[in-house]
């Protein structure tokens with residue numbers, strides 16, 4: 026062996042010794058053959074206490090019994106892989122304390138058999154960081170939930186104030202105006218209510234929203250001969266900036282159908298449909314009532330409800346399509362994502 030080779034071998038040994046992770050070599054019987062400095066520091070044993078011992082001495086008691094089997098399985102199909110396959114791994118120190126570890130295994134064929142080279146990394150700090158991140162994520166989530174809850178509560182207070190006001194109002198037109206305003210506020214509050222109950226906190230399950238909204242509206246307007254017919258795709262979820270204007274549009278359209286399409290107890294049907302067409306979400310409200318009076322152009326009407334509908338649709342980058350041939354039908358198509 027030349028001088029260079031000797032020097033090189035010494036360097037390899039020194040490098041192993043100085044490696045910034047724990048290095049451990051274990052033979053086929055599970056006996057520790059080589060450890061580096063890092064392993065001594067990590068487990069609190071002196072080298073001579075480890076060499077020749079079974080590697081199970083570093084494995085926590087509760088999983089120690091099954092470890093020789095895992096070891097044999099590794100030797101029967103040796104390949105480089107992380108140890109533990111998704112399980113959290115721990116080592117046990119001389120003082121009995123446990124340390125979370127990440128362990129990489131690599132088989133190495135030598136003259137008299139196969140040994141396992143293991144890298145051992147202490148992941149205590151990583152775990153701590155992860156726990157901190159998870160906690161802060163949970164906190165943000167709670168904060169958002171709380172925020173939606175408060176917005177909803179505040180809107181409800183506003184609605185209650187209007188309701189109170191209408192009880193002190195004798196003029197019937199004013200009472201009706203106050204009630205409409207209350208319903209519009211309720212339509213917005215409902216978005217926030219659904220959001221704080223949702224999993225994601227960012228998207229509203231719009232079919233549930235519409236079911237809720239329309240049931241509220243039909244209860245508020247006694248029209249016993251009018252059937253509400255819902256055809257709602259349950260997979261449509263809208264972000265809050267689309268859900269509020271879309272919700273308000275449906276609020277106006279359904280309110281109009283209930284108030285104007287079926288005068289004098291006339292029977293009929295209001296059909297609310299929610300569907301997806303490619304990247305578009307389609308919402309439509311159709312009734313088979315008396316229809317709008319001829320000459321009324323719903324898209325350019327100057328009255329408050331229809332103006333609100335047109336304005337909101339424009340805000341959504343769209344326009345409402347009207348069909349006033351047989352009853353009244355309005356369709357809104359909104360681009361999502």
Ligand SMILES: Nc1ncnc2c1ncn2[C@@H]1O[C@H](COP(=O)(O)OP(=O)(O)OP(=O)(O)O)[C@@H](O)[C@H]1O
Pocket residue numbers: 205277281282284285286312314315316317318321326328329330331332353
């Ligand atoms: N589905 C419908 N069937 C029959 N007529 C309708 C229908 N929707 C609207 N109209 C007519 O269009 C008019 C304007 O509607 P719009 O919603 O703008 O005002 P409004 O409902 O009268 O009042 P507001 O909505 O401001 O309380 C209504 O007064 C009604 O005559």
Ligand SMILES: [Mg+2]
Pocket residue numbers: 277280281330331
């Ligand atoms: Mg109206």
